[in-house]
Amino acid sequence: MSEQNFDLVVLGAGSGGYAAALRASQLGLTVGLIEKGKVGGTCLHVGCIPTKALLHAAEIADGARDAAKYGVNATLNGIDIAGVTTYRQGIVSSKYKGLQGLIKARGITTIEGEGRLTSPTTVQVGDQTITGKNVVLATGSYSRSLPGLEIGGRVITSEQALELDFVPKTVAVLGGGVIGVEFSSVWKSWGSDVTIIEALPHLVPNEDEAISKQFERAFRKRGIKFSLGVRFQSVVQNDQGVVVTLENGDTIEAELLLVAVGRGPSTANLGFEEVGVTVDRGFVITNERLETSIPGLYAVGDIVPGLQLAHRGFQHGIFVAEEIAGLKPVIIEDVNIPKVTYSDPEVASVGLSEAKAADKYGADSISSYDYNLAGNGKSHIIGTAGSIKIVRVNDGPVVGVHMIGARVGELIGEAQLAVNWEAYPEDVAPLIHAHPTQNEALGEAFLALAGKPLHAM
Numbered sequence: 001m002s003e004q005n006f007d008l009v010v011l012g013a014g015s016g017g018y019a020a021a022l023r024a025s026q027l028g029l030t031v032g033l034i035e036k037g038k039v040g041g042t043c044l045h046v047g048c049i050p051t052k053a054l055l056h057a058a059e060i061a062d063g064a065r066d067a068a069k070y071g072v073n074a075t076l077n078g079i080d081i082a083g084v085t086t087y088r089q090g091i092v093s094s095k096y097k098g099l100q101g102l103i104k105a106r107g108i109t110t111i112e113g114e115g116r117l118t119s120p121t122t123v124q125v126g127d128q129t130i131t132g133k134n135v136v137l138a139t140g141s142y143s144r145s146l147p148g149l150e151i152g153g154r155v156i157t158s159e160q161a162l163e164l165d166f167v168p169k170t171v172a173v174l175g176g177g178v179i180g181v182e183f184s185s186v187w188k189s190w191g192s193d194v195t196i197i198e199a200l201p202h203l204v205p206n207e208d209e210a211i212s213k214q215f216e217r218a219f220r221k222r223g224i225k226f227s228l229g230v231r232f233q234s235v236v237q238n239d240q241g242v243v244v245t246l247e248n249g250d251t252i253e254a255e256l257l258l259v260a261v262g263r264g265p266s267t268a269n270l271g272f273e274e275v276g277v278t279v280d281r282g283f284v285i286t287n288e289r290l291e292t293s294i295p296g297l298y299a300v301g302d303i304v305p306g307l308q309l310a311h312r313g314f315q316h317g318i319f320v321a322e323e324i325a326g327l328k329p330v331i332i333e334d335v336n337i338p339k340v341t342y343s344d345p346e347v348a349s350v351g352l353s354e355a356k357a358a359d360k361y362g363a364d365s366i367s368s369y370d371y372n373l374a375g376n377g378k379s380h381i382i383g384t385a386g387s388i389k390i391v392r393v394n395d396g397p398v399v400g401v402h403m404i405g406a407r408v409g410e411l412i413g414e415a416q417l418a419v420n421w422e423a424y425p426e427d428v429a430p431l432i433h434a435h436p437t438q439n440e441a442l443g444e445a446f447l448a449l450a451g452k453p454l455h456a457m
């Protein structure tokens, strides 16, 4: 039996937990960071980073396949999946080493093992009792399935999809949200025949409807098949593959079924409810300052209802550390957190969709401008179609930006500044964008909303 005492104890070292630990140590608090797996959590090891490595390898494959369009002699001879794996693992392990070094350099004590909350200020890890003046719960999430849909064999989740040592010839993907469309995009670029099954009426259903429709056109053009608005019913598998049946009786045959129906909170059997933490369907309920039902006990990241994104976790972690240190940080609203889907094409958005802005402010009190990337020199050069839509309140600020096209994820920084700073198009329109960049498309849309379009009508 051993006992350790800290100012702050953080349970889980993913994006939310390690950010809380780093910021708290910067503010002079002593920190114990408990992790049962690897620091960095889902995002670094099985989420954001490795999937973006796959997407980059997919982009290179498309570049080779389309090289002749640009006058370059190249042929795509296939995908060396072992080579992709070496590249992917190299990126992850280098980032992992960097993060371990940073945590150590900040003087944070890492405690390896599975923790269980035993009181509002105590976490038990094996025979070690770890006590904090404050505790932050940051245990993250896991790949969910549907009732009766068992994962195993040819029915896989994103964790197994990352580790595949072959490119499937045919694949069915259950779920047309971010994770589903990113894997679909990768596999299609590598030559697979892909079919997505989405119960809602659109792919990327959380985006502005106009963007979802453009996205569907782009995926259709790439030859990615999808079924919308019909629910999954069942799957059977044998040595050769899977047969998926939908509620309307349609069937889809494939080598594999990827289940990408969302992520559930990892909060079961960790002592949370026994200690008195309010939990709803597994999610930890907090107030807007991320404090749970128990004063002084906080929760961050994917276990808190809302967007499940790494940068939300980072910001939650920073917020909670500052809150505990008495700095009274500004509340983070989910609506103004940027979202990027890194498929081909990319989708990036922040703030309210046009429909939600109309609900909030009234249809007559908002306007929007849709700039077609066909008019943007750099987009034309790199061969992408797409658009940038900005929604504003009339005589008021920009409240939403919605983009689709290759590389538009890189434009979200400026978009989120405009939304979060409540900029008026008239204020940002005179600020200069370099030519030729895709950023100019944002500039053109601001100019148009300020009543002085340059390269548009």
Ligand SMILES: Cc1cc2nc3c(=O)[nH]c(=O)nc-3n(C[C@H](O)[C@H](O)[C@H](O)COP(=O)(O)OP(=O)(O)OC[C@H]3O[C@@H](n4cnc5c(N)ncnc54)[C@H](O)[C@@H]3O)c2cc1C
Pocket: 011, 012, 013, 014, 015, 016, 017, 018, 034, 035, 036, 037, 038, 039, 040, 041, 042, 043, 044, 046, 047, 048, 049, 051, 113, 114, 115, 116, 138, 139, 140, 141, 158, 179, 266, 270, 300, 301, 302, 303, 308, 309, 310, 311, 312, 313, 342
């Ligand atoms: C395939 C995929 C792609 C993604 N791509 C993106 C992306 O591009 N951009 C983006 O913003 N987000 C992306 N995400 C989401 C992102 O990974 C999560 O939002 C983020 O990791 C959440 O951080 P977290 O700290 O809440 O949880 P996690 O990262 O899940 O970390 C929780 C940690 O707690 C540990 N833990 C759990 N229970 C215990 C316990 N009892 N004791 C000790 N340790 C424990 C776990 O081992 C884990 O390390 C992706 C996710 C997936 C699955």
